[in-house]
Amino acid sequence: MKKIKLKSTATLVMHWSQELYQQKPLDRYMKYLDLNEGEYLIKRCDDICDWYKEVILNRKMLIYDNVILNLISNKEPSQIVIIAAGMCPLSLKILQNYENRVSHIFEVDQSYMEQKTSIYNEFYPEHSDNVSCISCDITKPNILKYLKTQENFDFEKPQIIITEGISYYISPSELEKLIKIFSSHDRKNKFIMDYLIPFNEVDIDRRKIPRDIFETIQEHCDIPTITSYSRKDIEKLFKENKWNLQEIYTLNNMEFQRKGKYKYFHTPSDGWIQIVIGNI
Numbered sequence: 404m405k406k407i408k409l410k411s412t413a414t415l416v417m418h419w420s421q422e423l424y425q426q427k428p429l430d431r432y433m434k435y436l437d438l439n440e441g442e443y444l445i446k447r448c449d450d451i452c453d454w455y456k457e458v459i460l461n462r463k464m465l466i467y468d469n470v471i472l473n474l475i476s477n478k479e480p481s482q483i484v485i486i487a488a489g490m491c492p493l494s495l496k497i498l499q500n501y502e503n504r505v506s507h508i509f510e511v512d513q514s515y516m517e518q519k520t521s522i523y524n525e526f527y528p529e530h531s532d533n534v535s536c537i538s539c540d541i542t543k544p545n546i547l548k549y550l551k552t553q554e555n556f557d558f559e560k561p562q563i564i565i566t567e568g569i570s571y572y573i574s575p576s577e578l579e580k581l582i583k584i585f586s587s588h589d590r591k592n593k594f595i596m597d598y599l600i601p602f603n604e605v606d607i608d609r610r611k612i613p614r615d616i617f618e619t620i621q622e623h624c625d626i627p628t629i630t631s632y633s634r635k636d637i638e639k640l641f642k643e644n645k646w647n648l649q650e651i652y653t654l655n656n657m658e659f660q661r662k663g664k665y666k667y668f669h670t671p672s673d674g675w676i677q678i679v680i681g682n683i
């Protein structure tokens with residue numbers, strides 16, 4: 404099978420997170436990704452901060468751990484929706500260990516979904532019946548319509564909605580509409596999302612890192628605006644919609660959970676990404 408050429412932002416996140424996928428059977432998946440397109444962007448970001456992968460690894464591990472925690476504690480197998488999944492092999496990582504706790508996984512993205520389906524069908528036939536990759540623009544209201552046409556989709560099942568690495572690139576109103584699509588009257592659905600906090604809320608000695616990284620991505624990928632949220636914005640969003648905010652993690656919480664010690668993020672204001680977990 405021909406390697407899949409990734410665009411620059413997708414390359415960057417795969418480059419930073421690849422050590423999570425080096426073991427069997429995920430290593431096979433990585434062989435089909437061509438990260439060459441992102442070389443220039445990777446080099447520029449590495450010049451800004453050569454340990455930036457720690458941010459992505461902390462984020463990815465916290466999300467994975469929480470997904471697993473929810474899968475285990477839900478009474479019945481859960482349905483998982485991964486918004487803007489890109490080429491991240493999170494589904495495979497989940498299915499590899501917890502397939503019996505999952506009813507079905509839906510991945511949604513405007514790119515790569517056909518190629519991802521081909522990889523699943525060809526190289527992971529043991530899991531491919533349990534994942535559907537759907538090509539769709541997540542800012543358009545028809546996302547649920549698309550999902551509802553899928554054979555295995557069941558809105559009544561407990562769902563885990565993962566929104567990772569995308570809140571920066573869509574507007575606050577697009578984000579709110581997206582969350583509303585998945586909210587249930589009895590708040591049975593778990594929502595997990597990372598977001599960027601405003602640079603002026605990051606420690607003064609640190610804020611240059613996220614500002615330069617995001618400006619570089621924005622300029623290189625021609626992204627019109629980068630959206631950030633303060634903790635207060637997230638609390639307000641949840642309160643106004645009567646969603647239940649369960650927890651907000653800072654990068655220093657994430658680092659401690661992953662490593663058992665603090666190395667790069669000693670205090671909450673040393674970090675610029677947070678993860679919110681709530682019931683919607």
Ligand SMILES: C[S@@+](CC[C@H](N)C(=O)[O-])C[C@H]1O[C@@H](n2cnc3c(N)ncnc32)[C@H](O)[C@@H]1O
Nearest residue numbers: 416487488489491512513514540541542567568
């Ligand atoms: C930085 S990647 C994140 C991938 C993955 N969630 C992760 O964290 O590893 C951003 C992804 O968002 C997707 N994306 C951006 N805007 C989108 C939109 N309007 N609708 C659907 N997907 C979108 C891109 O195609 C890309 O795969």
